[in-house]
Amino acid sequence: MVSPIPRSALRLVSNISYLESFGISGSRLSALLRRQPRVVSQPESQLRESVSGALEMGFSADSKMFIHAFAVGSPTKYLYRKLDLFRSLGFLEAECMEMFRKAPTLLATGEEKLRIGVDFFMNTVKCEKTVLIRRPVCLMFSLEGRVIPRCRVIQILKAKRLLKKDSMFYTALFLGEREFLKEFVSEFRDDAEELMIAYKGLTCYTTSQE
Numbered sequence: 001m002v003s004p005i006p007r008s009a010l011r012l013v014s015n016i017s018y019l020e021s022f023g024i025s026g027s028r029l030s031a032l033l034r035r036q037p038r039v040v041s042q043p044e045s046q047l048r049e050s051v052s053g054a055l056e057m058g059f060s061a062d063s064k065m066f067i068h069a070f071a072v073g074s075p076t077k078y079l080y081r082k083l084d085l086f087r088s089l090g091f092l093e094a095e096c097m098e099m100f101r102k103a104p105t106l107l108a109t110g111e112e113k114l115r116i117g118v119d120f121f122m123n124t125v126k127c128e129k130t131v132l133i134r135r136p137v138c139l140m141f142s143l144e145g146r147v148i149p150r151c152r153v154i155q156i157l158k159a160k161r162l163l164k165k166d167s168m169f170y171t172a173l174f175l176g177e178r179e180f181l182k183e184f185v186s187e188f189r190d191d192a193e194e195l196m197i198a199y200k201g202l203t204c205y206t207t208s209q210e
Contacts, residue, residue, distance in 0.1 A: 015040050015047050022061040039071045049074050069104040078107040085111050089118045099136035114139055152198040153184050
């Protein structure tokens with residue numbers, strides 16, 4: 001006697017077929033199944049709601065951000081709360097929407113993390129609001145684990161006039177750790193020990209970028 005096909009398997013097949021109708025197939029589908037299998041295994045009604053929400057927000061089905069948008073759940077469920085948050089921090093609605101389209105995972109990020117991140121970049125690093133609008137992913141990075149340690153290193157390099165461009169701080173944020181240490185620590189042999197100490201947080205440095 002042939003065993004019945006499990007409901008979970010039928011749901012998976014149905015969801016995959018639904019996603020393929022939006023052109024999500026091949027390597028894109030494989031990556032989604034590998035990295036976020038829960039998205040494809042959820043009830044079809046929830047998946048459809050999430051996809052519809054992403055489309056309503058203006059994400060094109062063939063854009064790289066489309067999968068990220070519906071993978072956070074129902075984007076519109078988070079939208080209005082996050083709009084209120086960013087508007088309270090000085091952003092216009094159009095600026096908020098631009099940020100969400102560039103980094104949809106902001107919608108599912110905790111409000112306290114975002115509030116602290118905006119405060120740090122704008123009031124401590126003294127970056128312009130336009131920088132966060134262009135690079136909202138900065139707000140997704142860990143302050144303690146990534147942003148502040150690299151900020152300390154960049155501060156020392158700027159004080160010693162070893163950096164050619166002020167924008168190098170933002171470049172540094174997006175590098176992997178090995179690349180960052182090579183380019184911003186090991187590259188400066190005479191100061192490498194001091195830079196590494198600052199990076200590891202073994203001494204006190206102000207994080208002001210003035």
